[in-house]
Each structure stands twice: as structure tokens, then as C-alpha cells.
Amino acid sequence: MKPFTTLTAVAVPLDLVNCDTDRIVPARFLRQPRSAGYGNFLFHDLREADPDFVLDRPAYRGAGILVAAENFGCGSSREAAVWALAGSGLAAWIAPSFGDIFLENSFKNGIAALVLPPARVAELRAQLVANPGASVGIDLPAQTVRFPDGSLEPFDVDAFRKACLLEGVDEIDLTRRHEGAIADWEARRRADMPWLSREPGSG
Amino acid sequence: MGRTLYEKIWDAHAVAGGPGGRTLLAIDRHLVHEGSFHAFESLRAAGRAVRRPDLTFAMPDHYVPTRDRDPIAHPELKDKVDTLSANAARARIAIFPVGDARQGIVHVVGPEQGITQPGLTLVCGDSHTATHGALGALAFGIGASEVAHVLATQALWQAKSRTMRVRVEGALPEGVFAKDVILALIARIGAQGGTGHTIEYAGSTIRSLSMEGRMTVCNMSIEAGARAGLVAPDETTFAWLRGRPYAPREDEWDAALARWRPLATDDDAAFDAEVALEAGTLEPRVTWGTSPEHGAGISGVVPEPADEKDASRRQGLEKALRYMDLAPGRRIEGIPIQRVFIGSCTNSRLEDLRAAARVVRGRRAVVPALVVPGSGLVKRAAEAEGLDRVFLEAGFDWREAGCSMCVGMNGDLVAAGERCASTSNRNFEGRQGQGARTHLMSPAMAAAAAVTGAITDVRRISGA
Numbered sequence: 328m329k330p331f332t333t334l335t336a337v338a339v340p341l342d343l344v345n346c347d348t349d350r351i352v353p354a355r356f357l358r359q360p361r362s363a364g365y366g367n368f369l370f371h372d373l374r375e376a377d378p379d380f381v382l383d384r385p386a387y388r389g390a391g392i393l394v395a396a397e398n399f400g401c402g403s404s405r406e407a408a409v410w411a412l413a414g415s416g417l418a419a420w421i422a423p424s425f426g427d428i429f430l431e432n433s434f435k436n437g438i439a440a441l442v443l444p445p446a447r448v449a450e451l452r453a454q455l456v457a458n459p460g461a462s463v464g465i466d467l468p469a470q471t472v473r474f475p476d477g478s479l480e481p482f483d484v485d486a487f488r489k490a491c492l493l494e495g496v497d498e499i500d501l502t503r504r505h506e507g508a509i510a511d512w513e514a515r516r517r518a519d520m521p522w523l524s525r526e527p528g529s530g
Numbered sequence: 531m532g533r534t535l536y537e538k539i540w541d542a543h544a545v546a547g548g549p550g551g552r553t554l555l556a557i558d559r560h561l562v563h564e565g566s567f568h569a570f571e572s573l574r575a576a577g578r579a580v581r582r583p584d585l586t587f588a589m590p591d592h593y594v595p596t597r598d599r600d601p602i603a604h605p606e607l608k609d610k611v612d613t614l615s616a617n618a619a620r621a622r623i624a625i626f627p628v629g630d631a632r633q634g635i636v637h638v639v640g641p642e643q644g645i646t647q648p649g650l651t652l653v654c655g656d657s658h659t660a661t662h663g664a665l666g667a668l669a670f671g672i673g674a675s676e677v678a679h680v681l682a683t684q685a686l687w688q689a690k691s692r693t694m695r696v697r698v699e700g701a702l703p704e705g706v707f708a709k710d711v712i713l714a715l716i717a718r719i720g721a722q723g724g725t726g727h728t729i730e731y732a733g734s735t736i737r738s739l740s741m742e743g744r745m746t747v748c749n750m751s752i753e754a755g756a757r758a759g760l761v762a763p764d765e766t767t768f769a770w771l772r773g774r775p776y777a778p779r780e781d782e783w784d785a786a787l788a789r790w791r792p793l794a795t796d797d798d799a800a801f802d803a804e805v806a807l808e809a810g811t812l813e814p815r816v817t818w819g820t821s822p823e824h825g826a827g828i829s830g831v832v833p834e835p836a837d838e839k840d841a842s843r844r845q846g847l848e849k850a851l852r853y854m855d856l857a858p859g860r861r862i863e864g865i866p867i868q869r870v871f872i873g874s875c876t877n878s879r880l881e882d883l884r885a886a887a888r889v890v891r892g893r894r895a896v897v898p899a900l901v902v903p904g905s906g907l908v909k910r911a912a913e914a915e916g917l918d919r920v921f922l923e924a925g926f927d928w929r930e931a932g933c934s935m936c937v938g939m940n941g942d943l944v945a946a947g948e949r950c951a952s953t954s955n956r957n958f959e960g961r962q963g964q965g966a967r968t969h970l971m972s973p974a975m976a977a978a979a980a981v982t983g984a985i986t987d988v989r990r991i992s993g994a
Contacts, residue, residue: 344846345721345821349958354937358593358606361568372960396842398722401755402958403937404657406568406673424722427691427757428657428671435675449842485689486550498675499578502683505546505554509685512545512556513582520789522782523558523650524584526624527643527775 328437330495331467334419336391338463338475339382340452346395347402348429352411354403365407366414382415386459394452394463395422397445400429409436419465421472423448434488437495439465441482443472450474467492532796534693535762536728539668539793543651548687555688558650559667560586560680561636562623564593564610565655569677570617580621582684587645588618588625589636592939596902596929599628607940621681634905634931637661637875641745642905644774648763648790653680658875658955659758660751664744665771666763666793668728671752691757692802694727695795698735700809705989707885708743709877709953709972711735711807712750713815713825719805721823724756727803730795731761735809741770742881749876750955753822762794816862816985817957817970819850824957825970826862828987834858853959854967855947863987865969869950870899870980871962872926872973874936877953878904882973883912886953887920889977889991895925899980900942902934926980938963951979 343350356368374380381387393412399422400408409432412420419438423445433440443451454475455461464473467489472480490496502509517524533541546554560582562569573580580586593610595602602608611628618625626632626639633639637658640646648666653659655677662669672680680686698711716723729751736744744761751759761767768787771777778786813827824847826832835847835858851858856865872878872886883903901921903909909931912918918928935942936954938961944950946965953976957968969985978988 342842342845343849344842345823347821347956347958349956349961353960353964354939357565357939358610360571372964396846398725398755401721402657402752402956404655404671404673405565406675409673424725426722427725427755428673428752432673432675435673485552487548487552487687487689488550490549498687499576499679499682501548502554502679502685502687505685508546508554509556509683512543513684516556516558520778520786522776522778522786523647524582 328495328497331437331439331492333464333466334391335462335464336418337387337389337460338392338394338455339387339390340394340455341381342396342452344396345398345401348400348405348408348426349402351400351408352405357405357407361410364414365410369411369415384459389416391416391418392463392465393417393420394448394455395420397423399425401426404428406432409433409438413438421448421451434491437492439467439492441465441472441484443480443482447480532799534795534799534801535666535730535760535793536668536693539649539651540690542649545685552687552689554685555651556685557653557680558585559645559652561640561652561654562586562588562677563591563636563656564614566617566677567610567613568674569655569681572678573681578682580623580681583622585684586623586681588614588623589639590614590628590633591635592933592937594628594932595940596932596934596942599930604941631906631910634908635875635878635933637749638878638904638908641665642774642907644771644777647771647777648767649793653686657752658749660756661745661749661875663748663751663758663760664741665767666761668758668760670758692727694724694729694756694803694805695801696729696731696805696807697733698731698807698809699733700735702735702809703812705814705974706812707972707974708739708746710812710815711809712747713817713970714812715805715807716750716754716822717825718807719754721753721821722755724751724754727756728758728760729754729756731759736761737764740881741766742879745879746876750822753955763790814972814975814988816975818854818856818862819847820853820957820959821850822955822957822970824850828863830862832856832858832860832862863985865985866949866983867951867969867979867985868897868948869944870895870897870976871935871950871952871954872900872976873902873904873934874954875904876955877973878902878908880908880911882953883908883917886973886977887917889974889988890924890926890981891920893924893981895980896983897980899926900929900935901926902929903931905931924981935962937961951976951985
């Protein structure tokens with residue numbers, strides 16, 4: 328996975344509370360292989376209904392950061408929501424809160440999903456609306472977001488997620504280092520609860 | 531200090547500590563549906579094998595047609611279902627395929643087969659995995675990367691969540707069901723009220739619910755933002771599990787009970803948050819908007835967005851009402867509907883079908899109405915009671931098991947602009963089809979809507 332350290336990019340504001348992953352990528356596209364390019368399906372139905380959808384405005388073209396509203400990415404666990412956003416060139420998102428599974432999926436794909444206080448996110452969106460095409464800077468090692476007005480906002484990030492992003496860790500490789508502990512646990516489980524690993528009706 | 535049920539299950543599965551306080555958690559059960567093709571692909575690309583096929587179970591549900599499916603005519607749907615079969619065969623994973631009476635929705639089949647058991651960790655690439663928490667298992671939805679990780683390692687790196695206890699006390703009034711309890715909770719705490727938490731449902735109302743009702747409640751934990759919901763196992767749980775195919779055998783039963791009985795939150799354990807609901811104050815509930823938190827009692831009205839002080843939320847409400855084509859102040863009861871769906875991992879079990887059939891018996895559906903049992907075995911049990919005849923004689927469609935119109939991935943869709951009374955779990959924009967308008971409610975309420983053509987208080991329908 329590609330490491331993430333710092334990013335300065337055009338940021339696009341999306342003021343949509345409880346934006347669910349069905350909206351980010353409608354279910355009918357999920358049968359497509361990843362090679363189909365999920366970026367093509369991003370907010371498909373919203374964009375179809377609204378030619379002036381914020382992501383399609385010229386000033387925000389090429390945006391690398393999405394500034395969303397509360398509970399962004401709630402609902403379905405579809406990781407395709409992350410692929411659709413990332414496939415459109417977005418590499419980080421900022422919101423007052425995220426759906427738990429979407430948040431996890433974001434980091435697994437090398438995306439910085441950052442939580443800032445609601446008032447500060449509203450302020451950030453307001454600055455982006457007032458200055459379309461303005462850039463936002465994310466410094467993961469320093470844990471700060473630089474607003475278009477130059478102010479710096481600190482953020483918290485889980486140390487595990489931060490380390491994985493900075494180093495581009497493959498979690499399966501990380502887990503394999505604990506093979507001995509997993510095997511021990513499994514042996515205990517087999518002894519304690521033999522019925523968990525058995526075909527029904529067999530000895 | 532004592533531990534919560536969540537903490538007990540967590541501690542029993544902690545394999546190793548990792549950076550940043552993360553824990554490597556062992557996974558007892560992994561359920562995979564057709565959507566797992568991305569994860570199997572990435573595993574293959576990396577040359578990795580499935581570590582524990584014996585703990586992995588494949589269940590086609592999202593893409594399976596609910597009729598004319600032997601063979602499946604639609605090439606893309608057939609491809610997705612066949613790919614799951616091929617991946618299961620290659621990895622020697624047990625599968626409950628189309629044509630097998632046990633086939634059905636992963637969150638119906640897992641418990642029904644006894645694959646889900648108290649105290650286990652269970653994951654699936656589906657956010658409604660929380661359903662299995664009804665049996666006292668720590669169960670949560672994961673994305674494709676985590677599915678691949680579990681296939682390869684049978685473990686997951688997790689951060690401990692916060693804990694929330696929801697106590698529901700008292701008897702449910704006539705016409706009020708488990709679905710109304712969870713819809714009321716979501717409206718109370720909001721669609722992100724449980725974010726970052728595992729919810730434990732407790733109190734006399736939850737205790738007196740059947741396993742089916744508990745599953746309905748836990749199922750929609752994710753609609754309150756919580757990745758997992760739990761009910762401590764009790765005699766209801768044990769009696770329900772006994773004799774199921776994957777449950778412990780009779781000669782193992784006492785050993786299993788000895789492990790299951792301590793699975794309760796200690797009296798002196800503390801939760802990060804507590805919420806209380808009075809069952810007696812509840813009425814049948816209906817959602818009016820495009821988030822599960824947009825709900826009201828049947829005697830309620832569509833709210834006035836202007837009353838919302840927060841600008842983002844106000845705008846959200848306005849958008850939702852525009853999408854739903856509803857005016858502020860409009861009474862919920864009487865909203866005309868054009869379609870009914872009874873099914874989904876929330877409400878497709880025998881008890882749900884019985885509740886709907888009680889309303890339908892001797893009446894006629896005045897709009898197209900679809901009943902999709904949660905599994906082939908639920909369907910068979912319903913037919914043994916004659917419920918299929920009740921629905922068919924009333925003009926309902928009676929189909930084969932699958933996710934169907936909850937998410938529409940198999941082609942069972944609500945048309946643009948149509949209003950659907952649905953027993954499913956999500957009223958998101960476009961969830962049941964592009965432009966579709968979803969009103970979530972209980973099976974009894976959906977049945978009442980089917981026979982009247984409008985959102986109707988089921989308590990007004992005699993004999994229901």
C-alpha cells in the first residue's frame with residue numbers, strides 16, 4: 328500500500344448530513360470488477376439529478392480532499408464507496424464523524440479519514456465555498472490540517488492507523504508475524520469447543 | 531470492577547497486542563456472500579490461501595433472483611452466484627447454494643443453522659452482521675479488505691469500542707413489535723448515536739422478546755451507527771439453539787451451557803453510555819425521510835424543517851422531504867403507497883411472516899406486494915402453516931429466499947417515484963431503486979399498508 332504522509336490539494340465541500348454509502352456508490356454498480364473504475368460511479372444518482380453537483384463544478388475539479396458533514400459514509404459496509412472516492416482522485420476526507428465501517432475501510436485503502444470538531448468542519452466548508460478551488464494541507468506526522476485561511480487545526484488519529492498510513496503497512500503481513508499466537512489460540516479453541524469445527528452430524 | 535458482555539467476549543478472543551493499543555482478535559465464524567468476490571480476487575492475486583475453511587460459510591443471498599432461478603437466466607447475476615460457488619469449492623468452504631432448502635439470507639441462515647452461538651466472534655462483509663448479536667455473539671460487518679484479512683488469517687486488528695446499554699422496560703402494547711423498538715431507539719439517539727459503540731440491549735422488554743425479535747433489534751444497530759449489538763444469552767437463546775445442525779451435540783450440551791451461562795454483563799460493570807426506553811409509550815412506527823432516524827409514531831406528522839436550528843441538518847431535512855415528496859405537517863397515517871415489501875434480514879423470519887399473515891388473512895392486497903422469506907427453511911415452515919396460501923389468496927407474490935427488494939441487487943426493484951412500505955432496514959435515497967421512496971415499518975404495518983393502499987395504523991384493522 329502506498330504510504331501517506333502529507334497532502335496539499337484542492338478541497339471540495341460536501342454539506343450532506345448522514346451521507347450513506349448507497350449514495351456514494353449505488354448498489355447496482357457493485358457487481359462490477361474493480362478494473363471497471365469505481366470512480367465512474369461516484370455519487371452517480373446525485374450527479375445525474377443535479378448537473379451542478381459540487382464535485383462537478385470547474386473550480387473543484389481535480390480535488391484531492393473531501394470535506395464532508397456528520398456521519399459521512401454511514402450504512403452499508405461496501406468498500407466500493409472508498410474505491411469510488413479514491414478512484415476520483417480524492418486521497419483524504421475530513422468530517423465531524425464517519426460511519427464506523429467506512430472509517431475502517433478508508434484507512435485499509437491508505438486514505439486519511441480525519442475527524443475534526445463539527446464547528447471547525449463547518450468553518451472549513453464555509454472557507455471552501457467562499458474560495459472555490461482553495462487548497463487544504465494535511466500533515467499526518469504533525470497531525471495538523473491547514474485551512475485555506477492559514478490557520479492550523481490539530482487532529483487525533485489512532486496510533487495504529489497512523490503508523491499503517493505512514494509506512495504503507497500490509498496488515499496481513501503484520502498479522503502473520505503473530506502466527507504462533509494465532510495457532511496457540513486455535514489449539515485451545517479446538518480443545519475447549521470441539522463443536523465449532525465440525526460438519527453437522529459427523530463424529 | 532466487573533466487565534460487560536462485550537468486554538468478556540473481547541478478552542476471550544484477544545490473541546496479541548499491536549501498535550497503538552490495537553488487539554488482534556480471533557474470529558470464530560466468517561460468513562461470505564456473493565460480494566466476497568473482491569476479497570477472494572485480492573487473496574488470489576497475493577497468492578494467499580484461506581486459513582480456516584472449516585470456520586467459513588458461503589451463502590448466496592444478495593444477487594439471487596427470488597423466482598425463475600433454476601437456472602438463473604440473468605447472466606450477470608448468474609456469474610456472481612456461480613463465482614461464490616467456485617470460490618467456495620476451490621477453498622473447500624461449506625456452501626448453502628441455490629436449490630438447497632437451507633439457502634437464504636446470511637443473517638437468517640447463520641442463526642437458523644446454529645452456526646451463530648453465544649460468546650463467539652462472527653464477521654461478514656455486510657453491515658447487518660450485527661443481527662447475530664441477538665444470540666450473544668460479538669458480530670459485526672466488515673469491508674472487502676477485512677474480508678480478505680479474515681480469509682487469510684482468521685483474525686482482525688481491532689480497537690476496543692465504547693459501550694452503550696439500551697434498557698427497554700415494560701410490555702409492548704398491542705400492535706407494537708421489535709421493529710418499532712429499534713426504530714424508536716434510532717429516532718431517539720440518531721443515525722450516529724451509537725457510532726464508535728457496541729450496544730447491549732437489556733431490560734424486561736428485550737428479555738421477553740423471541741429470538742426473532744431480538745434479531746430484528748440487533749440487526750438495525752448499524753442504523754443507529756453501532757457496528758455491533760448484543761443481547762446476553764439466556765434460556766430463550768439456549769432453547770432456540772438446541773438441536774440445530776451446527777449447535778453442540780447433546781453429549782456436549784452441558785459443556786456448552788457452562789461456557790454460555792457466564793456470558794452476561796456483571797452487575798458492577800460500567801457502560802460509556804446508557805439509554806432507557808419505555809415500551810409502554812411506543813406505538814407502531816414509520817419512517818418519513820431518507821435516514822432511519824427520520825421516523826415517527828403512526829399518530830405523528832412529518833416534521834417542519836424550519837424548526838431545525840442546525841443549518842446542515844435543516845438542509846438535510848428539506849432535501850429528504852423533497853425526495854420523499856412529503857409536505858411538513860402532513861399526517862403519517864394515510865400517506866398513499868404503491869408497493870409493499872415484506873422480507874430482508876430485518877424481518878423475514880417465521881414470526882414476521884405470521885404477524886403479516888394475521889393482518890392479511892381474508893383481505894386483498896390493493897397494491898403490488900412481495901413476500902420474500904429469509905431462508906428456504908423459513909419458507910417451508912411458513913408453507914407448513916399455510917401462510918403461503920394466505921398471502922397468495924390475498925394477491926401477494928410469494929417468492930424464494932434472498933435479500934431481494936431491500937437492496938435490489940437481484941433486480942427486485944421499486945420504480946422511480948413509487949412509495950414502498952417496506953419491512954427492510956434502510957430508507958436511503960435510491961436504496962430500493964433509483965428514485966424509489968421507502969417507508970420502513972414492521973411486518974404487520976406493511977401488511978396493513980398492502981390491504982389498504984396507504985400507511986395505516988394496524989391497530990385499526992380488526993383481527994390483526
